[in-house]
Amino acid sequence: MAPPLELSRRRFLTGAAALAGTAFLASCAGLPGGSNARTLQFWHLLSGADGVTMSGLLDGVNAAQSDYRVRPTVLAWGEPYYTKLAMAAAGGRAPDVSIMHASRVVGYAPGGLLDTWDTGRLADLGVDSSTFTDAIWRKGFIGDDLYSVALDAHPFILMYNTEICDAAGVLDSDGKLKPVTSPEEFLEMARAVAAVSESHGLSYGYLGDGAQMWRLFYTLYTQHGLEMGLPQGGPAEIDEDAALASLGFMQQLLDDEIASRSADYQSAIAEFATGRSGLFLTGVWELRSMQQQDLPIDATIIPTLFGTPSVYADSHSFTLPHQSVPDETTRDLVYRFVADILKGSFDWAEAGHIPAYLPVTQSAAYADLLPQANYAEAAELVRYDPPAWFTGSGSRFQADFGAAVQNVLLRGADPAEAITRFRARIDQQLRTPNPADPEGAGA
Known part of the structure; x- marks a missing residue:
């Protein structure tokens, strides 16, 4: 505490x-x-x-x-x-x-x-x-x-099962995923993979895991060519349109056909590792464990769906x-x-x-x-958490984001209300001096 x-x-x-x-x-x-x-x-x-x-x-x-x-x-x-x-x-x-x-x-x-x-x-x-x-x-x-x-x-990436994706017709002549450049094209690809997968087209575990929700959200948000600004004292600088578009797309993925609406991180790992899905949104840190499953896998950066190449890392x-x-x-x-x-x-x-x-x-x-x-190439495109004394991996910031938006993904709650709750929480944090800074100057 x-x-x-x-x-x-x-x-x-x-x-x-x-x-x-x-x-x-x-x-x-x-x-x-x-x-x-x-x-x-x-x-x-x-x-x-x-x-x-x-x-x-x-x-x-x-x-x-x-x-x-x-x-x-x-x-x-x-x-x-x-x-x-x-x-x-x-x-x-x-x-x-x-x-x-x-x-x-x-x-x-x-x-x-x-x-x-x-x-x-x-x-x-x-x-x-x-x-x-x-x-x-x-x-x-x-x-x-x-x-x-x-x-x-260590970026958030897209792994894929090449056998399943080949059967779905979403690979090019080199055996790589065909390029997709919009949310609609990604959804179409994912539905094609779902049609030939045993369980879902896409494995994405997020339930109870704010970090997982944030990693995908901030990848999509920064693909709008934007980054959040968190100036000490506030208010948070969050582009409403980009935030709503990003959350709305995540809602569309979690339709129980493309991806499970109620998957936690471990169940998503298990689904992909046992060959029951063709796509997997995860961090690079899971690569070695997937290779140990002897799966026919490849990996790529998350496609640029909103105009600007960008990857959370x-x-x-x-x-x-x-x-x-x-x-x-x-x-x-x-x-x-x-x-x-x-x-x-x-x-x-x-x-x-x-x-x-x-x-x-x-x-x-x-x-x-x-x-x-x-x-x-993700090393050229990395976007870190917006700098503030309370952000970063393993921080309450990511947990607070998850608490604000989980019902958007799980139960179809209003994304705008979720962003309002998240903004209010962050503004409260921004008004709080950095407790590790004896000058109270914050980040």
Whole structure:
């Protein structure tokens, strides 16, 4: 539970910082490596298949040199992770480096919970603006200061079963989905797939999951060539027409023919994984699990239905939790570690994510990596959550969106009333100062 707003967030975090020590101590088991190697404490929130892949990357960088050894600590995804990370930074117990979602950084930097990256030191190691797409590199900045360095982009995409889609007649001569450029064309394609599918044409799990609703909605909303503006103090800048068109299209998808009106995330995964549907709206993080089902699958970016190519995404990004007096030798090694991981992130691509480091995604090996290479263009089109201290992956913002719009999708409620409720909630948040910012300046 968040502390009352009248209680200083920094005082709360400082007083509770000792709680983070349990995770820190849990990471102190023996680690192989030379006795002269400096230990780097690294916190992240990656579990499941992503956690296994990250462990492999860490084993690789540990084995490749003898100057440092990375000691990882894995904490629970979402708010538990971000709370413990903030407490550690406020209480003088911060790890040397951490992973954050890029969309969450704006809520932490104003309160001094993160240190900035030195772009010159990064450039000396081959990490600079030329090695990232502009959208991903710029997302790491707040004003003129770089607070995060992206490992990847993980967009919302469209997977499809090539056998089912071939039977539906929606593939071109190269075996790819035929292009669709409007909501009407997408609905026509999806109905054709539904006609030859055992269950539904499209799997899309959203019930009780605000993040899933937001990912698709914001993809469609930004395809209108717009982004939401959330200025501190409010009001929220939301284009009513674009919002209603996006929600209305989502309603049309969920007609119990194209897609189930009452599917949660796990049931949608199960439907597609067992070959009972031909299309699947999901994140790239599900690619490896689908490949393990031995399905004939391919993947692509979500088609541009409202005029402007755009894809909702976030990035796992490296950050420097604040240290009052950082050890410069250790800090130099952190820079080396991040550069080493970026340059060796091909295995991260195999897990489905799009590596942020362009020399990896522009390599011949990546061009041969399928279906990942088929949606690599998403890195040029990413749209993150609108920046505010309360937005981002795992945030209440996405849950609030789901609470406002779920009945639009489940029971056909009025989209305009849902957007009004969502706007009212966001305006309330915008009037609330960032509790992590001691100046009360917000994001």
